[in-house]
Amino acid sequence: MVKRWLLWLPLCAFGVVIAVIAWGLYQPADRTVRSAMVGKPLPDFALAPLLPGKPGLTSADFRQGKPRLLNVFASWCVPCIAEAPQLMTLKAAGVPIDAIAIKDTAPAVTGFLRANGDPYARIGSDVHSRVQLALGSSGVPETFVIDGRGVIVAQHVGDIRADDVPGLLQALADAR
Amino acid sequence: MMAEGGLAALWFAAALAALQLLLGVLALRRGHADAAVAIRAVAIVQGGLAALAMVALIATFMASDMSVALVAANSHSMKPWLYKFAGAWGNHEGSMLLWVTILGLAGAAVARFEHRLPRSTLVATLASQAAIALGFYAFLLFASNPFARLSPAPPDGAGLNPLLQDPGLAFHPPTLYAGYVGLSVAFSFAVGALVTRDVGPAFARAMRPWVLGAWIFLTLGITAGSYWAYYELGWGGWWFWDPVENASLMPWLAATALLHSVTVLATRDGLRAWTVMLAVVAFSMSMIGTFLVRSGILTSVHAFAVDPTRGTFILALLVLYIGGALALFGARIGTVRQGRLFEPFSREGSLVANNLLLTVILGIVLIGTFYPIVAAAFGTQLSVGPPFFNSTTGPIALILVAVMAAGPLLRWRRDDPNEVAGRLFAPLAAALFAGAGAFVLGGPVGVLPLLGIALAAGLAVASVAPLARRNLRRAPLHLYGMVIAHLGIAVVLAGMAISSAWTQETLIAVGTGDPARVSDFTVRLDGVRPVVGQNWTALEGRLSVTRGEDAPFVLRPQVRYFTQPVTSTNESAIATRWDGQLYTVLGALGDDGRWQLRLWWKPFVTLIWAGGALIAIGGALSLAGHQWRQFRQRRRREEEAW
Numbered sequence: 001m002v003k004r005w006l007l008w009l010p011l012c013a014f015g016v017v018i019a020v021i022a023w024g025l026y027q028p029a030d031r032t033v034r035s036a037m038v039g040k041p042l043p044d045f046a047l048a049p050l051l052p053g054k055p056g057l058t059s060a061d062f063r064q065g066k067p068r069l070l071n072v073f074a075s076w077c078v079p080c081i082a083e084a085p086q087l088m089t090l091k092a093a094g095v096p097i098d099a100i101a102i103k104d105t106a107p108a109v110t111g112f113l114r115a116n117g118d119p120y121a122r123i124g125s126d127v128h129s130r131v132q133l134a135l136g137s138s139g140v141p142e143t144f145v146i147d148g149r150g151v152i153v154a155q156h157v158g159d160i161r162a163d164d165v166p167g168l169l170q171a172l173a174d175a176r
Numbered sequence: 177m178m179a180e181g182g183l184a185a186l187w188f189a190a191a192l193a194a195l196q197l198l199l200g201v202l203a204l205r206r207g208h209a210d211a212a213v214a215i216r217a218v219a220i221v222q223g224g225l226a227a228l229a230m231v232a233l234i235a236t237f238m239a240s241d242m243s244v245a246l247v248a249a250n251s252h253s254m255k256p257w258l259y260k261f262a263g264a265w266g267n268h269e270g271s272m273l274l275w276v277t278i279l280g281l282a283g284a285a286v287a288r289f290e291h292r293l294p295r296s297t298l299v300a301t302l303a304s305q306a307a308i309a310l311g312f313y314a315f316l317l318f319a320s321n322p323f324a325r326l327s328p329a330p331p332d333g334a335g336l337n338p339l340l341q342d343p344g345l346a347f348h349p350p351t352l353y354a355g356y357v358g359l360s361v362a363f364s365f366a367v368g369a370l371v372t373r374d375v376g377p378a379f380a381r382a383m384r385p386w387v388l389g390a391w392i393f394l395t396l397g398i399t400a401g402s403y404w405a406y407y408e409l410g411w412g413g414w415w416f417w418d419p420v421e422n423a424s425l426m427p428w429l430a431a432t433a434l435l436h437s438v439t440v441l442a443t444r445d446g447l448r449a450w451t452v453m454l455a456v457v458a459f460s461m462s463m464i465g466t467f468l469v470r471s472g473i474l475t476s477v478h479a480f481a482v483d484p485t486r487g488t489f490i491l492a493l494l495v496l497y498i499g500g501a502l503a504l505f506g507a508r509i510g511t512v513r514q515g516r517l518f519e520p521f522s523r524e525g526s527l528v529a530n531n532l533l534l535t536v537i538l539g540i541v542l543i544g545t546f547y548p549i550v551a552a553a554f555g556t557q558l559s560v561g562p563p564f565f566n567s568t569t570g571p572i573a574l575i576l577v578a579v580m581a582a583g584p585l586l587r588w589r590r591d592d593p594n595e596v597a598g599r600l601f602a603p604l605a606a607a608l609f610a611g612a613g614a615f616v617l618g619g620p621v622g623v624l625p626l627l628g629i630a631l632a633a634g635l636a637v638a639s640v641a642p643l644a645r646r647n648l649r650r651a652p653l654h655l656y657g658m659v660i661a662h663l664g665i666a667v668v669l670a671g672m673a674i675s676s677a678w679t680q681e682t683l684i685a686v687g688t689g690d691p692a693r694v695s696d697f698t699v700r701l702d703g704v705r706p707v708v709g710q711n712w713t714a715l716e717g718r719l720s721v722t723r724g725e726d727a728p729f730v731l732r733p734q735v736r737y738f739t740q741p742v743t744s745t746n747e748s749a750i751a752t753r754w755d756g757q758l759y760t761v762l763g764a765l766g767d768d769g770r771w772q773l774r775l776w777w778k779p780f781v782t783l784i785w786a787g788g789a790l791i792a793i794g795g796a797l798s799l800a801g802h803q804w805r806q807f808r809q810r811r812r813r814e815e816e817a818w
Contacts, residue, residue: 007509010453011502014460017546018495021467024549025487105767 035136035144035155042150043134047124050101050109057098057124063150067175069095069168070144071120072132074102075112077140083159084116090165091119095172098122102132102140143168147175179244182232183323186273189225189280190313192218193306196283200303204296204371212299216287219302222309223284230264230277233322237264243329246270246322252333254711262346268470268486269322271349275466276312278350278357282386283309286361292806293365293382294374301361301368308360311493319489348404352397352424356462358390359427362434363459366452367501370508375448376515380441381806383455385799387438390458391431392795398424399788410746410761412681412776414784417565422545423465426538430458433534436527441515444588446524448515450531456505460498461538466490468545519590526583533576540568570624577631577669580662581638602641607634614677621677628673636666653801661794664787671783675756680777685770695777697758698722699731704762704771712738714747717762717771721751733762756780 611630763772
């Protein structure tokens with residue numbers, strides 16, 4: 001004969017499933033994909049330059065002792081145009097900004113920078129989104145704060161709005 | 177006017193469901209004989225009223241009555257009539273109304289045609305059906321009224337999601353819901369049997385046609401849904417382990433297990449508690465499936481409206497019904513007399529093994545589907561994808577197939593391993609031969625596809641083995657049903673293994689006239705031109721395809737643009753040959769004036785859906801066979817009594 005308490009086991013298992021579902025139901029629906037790389041060193045990469053006179057980008061560039069911003073952008077991306085003034089503000093505040101251009105071409109990026117300003121010290125070309133995926137970035141634009149030892153300390157998903165600027169400056173100061 | 181009529185019918189149906197529940201309680205508690213008679217009539221009328229409400233909703237959609245909020249939000253006067261018709265259930269409210277309609281009609285059928293069960297069990301079953309229906313009526317009337325009016329009425333509607341503008345939509349939800357609801361009847365039978373403590377072969381025989389019917393519909397629904405995703409989404413895959421796909425797979429797995437255990441109960445009077453348990457699990461999986469689709473708790477390609485209120489309502493119903501049934505199970509099943517026992521090495525033993533393996537797969541799919549929520553509770557964001565599901569369920573499914581091949585060759589009660597080894601010789605030889613052949617001819621592919629091909633061949637031989645040495649004209653119809661259904665699984669497995677091992681893919685940018693090659697096909701883009709449909713425009717590529725010496729043929733993949741609402745879809749163009757399908761998708765136009773083309777050669781991929789159809793046909797034969805035999809037995813008894 002089966003032990004009596006075993007017969008209540010299905011009800012208990014069901015209770016656990018329901019608890020999980022109920023919890024999930026009342027979580028605010030946040031569909032943002034956050035990178036699992038935050039807190040970890042940058043993956044090793046070396047991206048070729050895209051524009052003449054503008055160097056390419058390697059992971060070693062981020063280990064020079066000063067925190068930097070890494071902006072993942074594309075000339076075909078509309079929110080990237082929206083965040084361009086904020087990047088110019090950050091540049092004016094003395095923040096070094098590097099960029100990875102996703103699936104882009106030299107003429108298109110030249111046109112984009114001419115229209116929206118050029119905040120970038122270096123631009124690496126990532127035609128197949130390989131480095132972007134290695135960073136844990138799911139779209140453009142995204143901005144990463146990298147400390148002086150090449151460790152990713154923060155991620156900003158989406159375009160940078162004017163009220164995001166103080167937070168980014170703070171993150172850069174903390175990474176010092 | 178039509179909408180108000182429908183709403184009134186819905187309220188009356190809900191009131192009758194309440195009455196049905198009350199009559200059931202009166203009949204069982206107080207032993208009112210009149211109540212036991214009346215409950216059948218009430219159940220029949222309740223089903224009729226629900227159907228009337230559904231008809232009213234379809235009529236409102238056909239008439240494009242934009243003053244009804246649901247029609248305005250989901251339909252458009254320019255839509256082809258088929259999509260106006262199917263649009264009635266291509267949305268949340270309408271699909272829930274369809275749910276209760278099928279539920280009501282099923283209850284009516286039980287009330288009208290079920291004569292095998294003891295009366296008290298039948299009354300308890302109908303009362304349980306009424307309780308389920310009542311919950312869904314409340315859901316409709318209080319949280320998702322399909323007949324709500326808009327004032328002022330808009331000049332025209334917002335349209336239907338273009339992905340859903342497909343003839344398949346007309347049949348897909350009704351098929352799946354028929355499956356879900358069939359399982360609700362099995363659930364009600366189980367609750368009825370627990371209430372009266374009468375779990376035995378008579379109960380199993382009453383339950384079996386409903387389980388079988390539900391299982392046939394679920395099989396058809398999954399097969400058709402898989403083919404829809406394959407050609408409509410334009411990704412070339414046939415199964416994505418998407419939460420909504422899992423929502424349809426989980427009830428199917430539970431129903432498959434239930435189908436086999438209810439057979440043991442009906443013929444051998446074994447597995448009593450297990451069968452009751454599975455009936456509850458199967459229905460809870462259909463409710464969880466409905467919940468997953470309707471609450472939007474998990475992100476899915478089936479982007480339905482996200483609404484936590486509705487999710488809460490369905491969750492409350494889930495807790496009420498399944499929690500209640502499991503509590504009843506815990507309290508009652510200990511007092512049900514134990515069924516007959518059997519040796520582990522026997523037909524029953526193999527069916528238990530099959531049941532356990534199916535349950536394990538079900539558990540894995542359930543955990544995988546909900547794991548993102550559990551992980552989120554611990555602060556991690558992740559999604560569970562095909563690599564997890566394939567690598568966990570794949571090997572277990574292969575073991576399951578091996579058990580499935582051997583099971584029908586075992587005798588009931590007990591069997592002799594030495595004799596069985598003799599019976600298994602032919603299937604084993606076929607498996608080895610096919611596996612070795614695939615390895616030699618096909619070159620290096622993974623272990624799983626090779627194992628799959630070997631097992632498919634073994635299973636195919638083992639499936640027809642029960643017919644060997646039998647008079648084929650005397651063999652009962654339901655035996656043919658089992659043979660064909662098992663053969664169908666072998667065919668599906670072969671299709672999965674072959675297409676996953678030898679699919680070839682080409683992604684290429686071509687100018688007009690450039691050749692592209694995939695497998696032994698040469699594809700040439702003749703040109704791209706705009707075409708106009710009833711409520712869409714499209715860019716249509718004209719591809720001339722040649723294969724060896726065969727006559728050239730033309731494929732026309734499209735990128736379709738819809739205006740109401742604004743969306744675009746990739747309409748793949750597919751050429752079916754006896755040995756597989758050529759699948760073509762037209763992509764974007766590049767700066768250099770070349771078009772992206774995506775070409776796949778998928779050998780024997782069609783076997784997957786052909787096998788699905790075979791499985792369903794097998795189920796239908798089995799259902800017909802059992803019903804025919806019972807009909808004849810009843811006739812004979814009546815003649816003898818005369």
